[in-house]
Structure formats: C-alpha cells, structure tokens
Amino acid sequence: MSEANRGGTLPQTEQPGEDPLLELAGIRAGYGAIEVLHGVDLVLRPGSLLALLGPNGGGKSTTMRVCAGLHPPTGGELRFAGRTVNGVSAQDAARLGVCSIPEGRGIFPNLTVRENLWAATGTGARLEDVEDRAYARFPVLGERRHQLAGSMSGGEQQMLALSRALGTDPAVLLLDELSMGLAPMIVTRMYETVAELVEGGLSVLVAEQFARAVLPIADTAALMLHGRVVAAGPPAAIEDRLSSDYLGG
Numbered sequence: 270m271s272e273a274n275r276g277g278t279l280p281q282t283e284q285p286g287e288d289p290l291l292e293l294a295g296i297r298a299g300y301g302a303i304e305v306l307h308g309v310d311l312v313l314r315p316g317s318l319l320a321l322l323g324p325n326g327g328g329k330s331t332t333m334r335v336c337a338g339l340h341p342p343t344g345g346e347l348r349f350a351g352r353t354v355n356g357v358s359a360q361d362a363a364r365l366g367v368c369s370i371p372e373g374r375g376i377f378p379n380l381t382v383r384e385n386l387w388a389a390t391g392t393g394a395r396l397e398d399v400e401d402r403a404y405a406r407f408p409v410l411g412e413r414r415h416q417l418a419g420s421m422s423g424g425e426q427q428m429l430a431l432s433r434a435l436g437t438d439p440a441v442l443l444l445d446e447l448s449m450g451l452a453p454m455i456v457t458r459m460y461e462t463v464a465e466l467v468e469g470g471l472s473v474l475v476a477e478q479f480a481r482a483v484l485p486i487a488d489t490a491a492l493m494l495h496g497r498v499v500a501a502g503p504p505a506a507i508e509d510r511l512s513s514d515y516l517g518g
C-alpha cells in the first residue's frame with residue numbers, strides 16, 4: 270500500500286500480498302511554471318489492466334509520460350517494483366521493461382512496416398523474431414511489410430505500434446488513447462488483443478477519454494480530473510461515477 274493510499278482514499282485498489290509493479294504516489298508535474306499534476310496516486314498490479322479515464326486536459330498523457338521517463342516529476346514518488354525511480358530517463362525506463370505507445374502512435378510514417386519493427390530491436394530482440402511475432406498476431410502487417418507505415422489505415426498503424434512495443438518484450442505497457450481515430454470495430458479488436466496480453470501476464474496502463482472501449486477488459490479504473498485521481502476502483506463503480514460526473518462514458 271502506498272503512503273498516499275494509507276489514509277484509505279483508494280481502498281478499492283488494495284489487494285494485499287500483491288506488490289505493485291508501477292506506483293505513483295503524490296506525483297506532481299507541470300510545464301514550465303504551470304503545474305498540471307497536483308499529486309497523482311496510481312497503482313498498477315502485475316498482470317493487470319488499469320484504465321486511466323477522464324475528460325480532455327485532465328492530465329492523462331502527462332501522467333503516462335511521467336511513467337515512461339519522458340517527463341520529470343517535480344514532486345511525489347514514481348516507483349517501479351517497489352524501487353523509487355524519480356528522474357529515470359526514457360532509456361532506463363525502457364530497460365526496466367516500461368514501454369509506451371504515445372498519443373498519435375509514435376511510428377515512423379516514412380519507413381516501411383518492416384523498418385518500423387527494426388526500431389524494436391534496439392533492446393536486443395532479433396528482427397526475425399519481432400517480425401514473426403508481429404505477423405502471427407496481425408497477418409495484415411505481414412502482407413504489408415514493405416508498405417510505408419504512413420500510407421496504412423489507422424487500425425493497421427495501431428497494430429504496427431503495438432507490435433513494435435511488444436517487440437521489446439516489455440513488463441509494463443503504457444497505451445495512450447489507443448482508440449483515437451479508429452472505427453469502433455477496430456478498437457474492439459485492438460482491446461481484445463490487449464486483453465490477451467494481460468492474460469499472458471503483461472501489466473498495462475491505458476489512458477482513454479472514451480471509457481466504453483476499455484472498461485469491459487479493465488481490472489481497475491481510475492478517474493482523473495484536473496490533475497488528480499479523484500476515484501479508483503472496480504470498473505463498474507467508476508463507470509457509475511463517469512455517467513454522473515461527465516459525459517465521456
């Protein structure tokens with residue numbers, strides 16, 4: 270249990286005996302002089318999916334960037350497997366097994382599918398293995414291995430982004446707005462894949478403005494408003510708050 274949770278503000282996320290893999294306790298962060306995260310508490314358990322929900326500008330993406338080592342916190346503690354890692358670089362976060370797919374997918378549009386997958390081999394994986402796994406999971410990527418990523422459909426690009434991330438064999442996957450710009454059917458398909466990965470032991474933190482897509486597969490959900498997590502717990506409980514607090518649900 271985190272110090273921040275000791276007062277019992279987030280009792281529903283507690284599962285004694287299971288140490289959190291990723292934990293934010295009172296995290297503060299901002300841009301220049303403007304603070305946008307005012308003490309964020311989050312707990313991601315091993316092999317579970319945590320959905321971070323909330324309306325525009327609440328601080329979801331900033332929180333994800335802090336977790337990925339892409340944005341330094343100005344206060345609080347970022348912990349990985351019980352160790353405080355404040356100020357960790359993105360490279361070191363990746364070495365710890367934290368991999369992120371940013372808003373907008375973070376693939377290289379002017380490179381082919383195959384060339385994009387090369388990027389995952391920086392952490393030591395063999396290209397053939399990364400390719401084999403990607404094409405087995407998403408056969409369409411195999412058919413398009415020589416196509417420029419930027420010319421593929423949004424869904425295919427998201428499949429590529431996910432395949433690239435998985436190529437690094439992460440322990441924690443951070444997904445920011447997986448559903449952005451995708452047809453509902455593709456979103457469902459992508460989250461089915463994510464659910465399979467979680468079943469296989471991966472820990473996933475998903476930031477979503479549109480809760481409907483991710484709530485059915487989430488183990489825990491957290492509602493973020495104005496730079497704070499105002500509620501966390503079982504998806505059904507958070508879903509009730511969503512519909513009463515704002516219309517994003």
Ligand SMILES: Nc1ncnc2c1ncn2[C@@H]1O[C@H](COP(=O)(O)OP(=O)(O)OP(=O)(O)O)[C@@H](O)[C@H]1O
Nearest residue numbers: 300305323324325326327328329330331332372478
């Ligand atoms: N690069 C930046 N420079 C200055 N302010 C920023 C920057 N990025 C985000 N912000 C501000 O920080 C606050 C939180 O933004 P953030 O992107 O984390 O929210 P979000 O919950 O991901 O929103 P959305 O649902 O629209 O993606 C907003 O007020 C935003 O304007």
Ligand SMILES: [Mg+2]
Nearest residue numbers: 329330331372
């Ligand atoms: Mg965002």
